[in-house]
Each structure stands twice: as structure tokens, then as C-alpha cells.
Amino acid sequence: MLDISVKAPAKINLTLDVLHRREDGYHDLEMVMTTVDLADRIDLTETSSGISLESTSGFVPHDDRNLAYRAAALIKKRFGIQKGVHIHIHKHIPVAAGLAGGSSDAAAVLKGLNRMWDLGLSVEELAALGLELGSDVPFCVTGGTAIARGRGEILTPLPSPPPCWVILAKPPHGVSTAEVFGALRLEDIRKRPDLDAMVEALRNQDFDGICRNLSNVLEEVTIPAYPQVRRLKERMIRFGGEGVLMSGSGPTVFGLVRRENTAKRVVNGLRGFCRQVYAVRMMGGLEANT
Ligand code: ATP
Helix, strand or coil: CCCEEEEEEEEEEEEEEEEEECCCCCEEEEEEEEEEEEEEEEEEEEECCCEEEEECCCCCCCCCCCHHHHHHHHHHHHHCCCCEEEEEEECCCCCCCCCCHHHHHHHHHHHHHHHHCCCCCCHHHHHHHHHCCCCCHHHHHHCCEEEEEECCCEEEECCCCCCCEEEEEECCCCCCHHHHHHHCCHHHCCCCCCHHHHHHHHHCCCHHHHHHCCEECCHHHHHHHCHHHHHHHHHHHHCCCCEEEECCCCCCEEEEECCHHHHHHHHHHHCCCCCEEEEEEECCCCCCCC
């Protein structure tokens, strides 16, 4: 019996800045994140006890290394729930891609179990639980568009970008977020995002301003290690990408375009160059929380 189905959308970073390394080993971040309409689907079925997990992807673990599994374990332990759950992840978001697929799956499980087991937790309480699982989980709980500060948990909502198309292109290799942060030398960062300018562009629904202010300091680590990311960016721009950036720690590159025809041209331009290419809509705040 299927009990609950939850959508787990991917996110992209419109800006990503790393401010400093903290004593606890984490970094203080400042980033603008937004959800896009590329989503996993999580089906949750109540069982008599335990946690089991299956997924349509061969690239994710199916045991307690899976963030969705850990989300269920956290809820069961924290609230002393004896019942169990079977988690079925229909995976559409590329794995280890900089799109927060695992974090979004975890957020979806938290939201789904909150409903299934009538826990009555607020979005803020779910986000706080999410932080125990990973830095991107709190944003994935709230969705929409927001500035994320601290480890990623201090969220300030923003207006979502105006309707547009997002082309996502994922090179064949994955990138480890931990390795990218480990290799980042803060004193060597050459160009940092202009957060105020991005916020202003979002408030004014200024598409060109958003495109002009896309910026991610992690490109300076990932691109030298994976030159294909630079080539993908160049190709996206050549075929009509109006704003092009690497998302998160990479290696996925996204391109924003206003018109559907341009989106098709960019997708065609990437054919034969990159196998995993998606054209999706900017999701904004409307459906992010369903
Ligand atoms: P972020 O943008 O938050 O850094 P990401 O998109 O780069 O994340 P994920 O797709 O979340 O990366 O996967 C990172 C690692 O987490 C993978 O190596 C994968 O094995 C593991 N993982 C655990 N649970 C999941 C899940 N539910 N979906 C995808 N990956 C998962």
C-alpha cells in the first residue's frame, strides 16, 4: 500500500561564496539557492518496523549511507516511533552533481514522515532536524529561493527568478563536495559574488541582472581539476546561454535562457558533447513545498 508521495526538487546556486573556515571544521557560506523543476519522487509506505530502501538508481547506496534512510532513522529515534517505513526513491536528479539530490531526498523524507506519523513539526523544526543530516537539507526543506548563510541553515527568503528555462548539463564524472572544500584556499579566491547586486536583481525581477551576477567561488577549484566544466560553459554560452555557471561544487553546469527556442538550441548544441542534459523550468516558490 502506497501511503505518501513527496517531490524532491534539485537546487542550483545563483551565487556561492565561502567566507571562512570555522573551528568546527565547517565553512561559513553565503549563497543564493533556488529550486528547479527537476525532481526525484519519494514514495513512503508504512511498515510494521525497521527501515528499508530501494531506488531506481544504481549510483546511490541503499543502506544507512543513504541520506533519505538517515532522515527516517533520525525521525524514528528522536520521536520514539516503533512503526517502520519503506522508502522508494525514483531518482531523476544526477548523483554527486552539485544539485543537492541527496539532501533533497532527505528533506522529502522528513516532510513525508511528519505527515505520515502526524508529528506536527513546523517547517523550521524540520529544517533544524535537517541540519543534523547535511548543510543543504534545511534549504531543501523550505525550497523556493533564499540566501543561505552559516553552514547553510540561516535562511532568508527571496523572490524567485522570473520564469525562464534552465539547461542542466552534467559531465560523466561526479565531484566530491568534501574534496572541493578541502582543496579550496580562501586566500587565493580571485572573484567573489556581489550578493547585494543579486538580491537587487531578484527583487526587480531583472533577468539580465541575475545572469550578470551569477558567481561561484568553487569554480576556481573544480574547473582546473575538471577542464570539461570550462568547455561546457563555453559551449553553453556559444549556443545561447544568457547566464552560465557551475552549480555547487560541480560538476553540473547550468545555463539560464528566457525563450524556449533558445533552450532547444542550447540542448542541441550540447548533443554529442555531454550525455546528461536537461531543459527544465525555473521552479520558483510556487510548487517547491508540495
Ligand atoms: P550537494 O550539492 O548537496 O553537495 P550533490 O548533488 O553534489 O550534493 P548528491 O547527489 O547528494 O551530491 O550525492 C553525494 C553523495 O551522497 C553521493 O556520492 C551518494 O553516494 C551519496 N548519497 C547518499 N544518499 C543519497 C541520495 N538519496 N541521493 C543521491 N546521493 C546520495
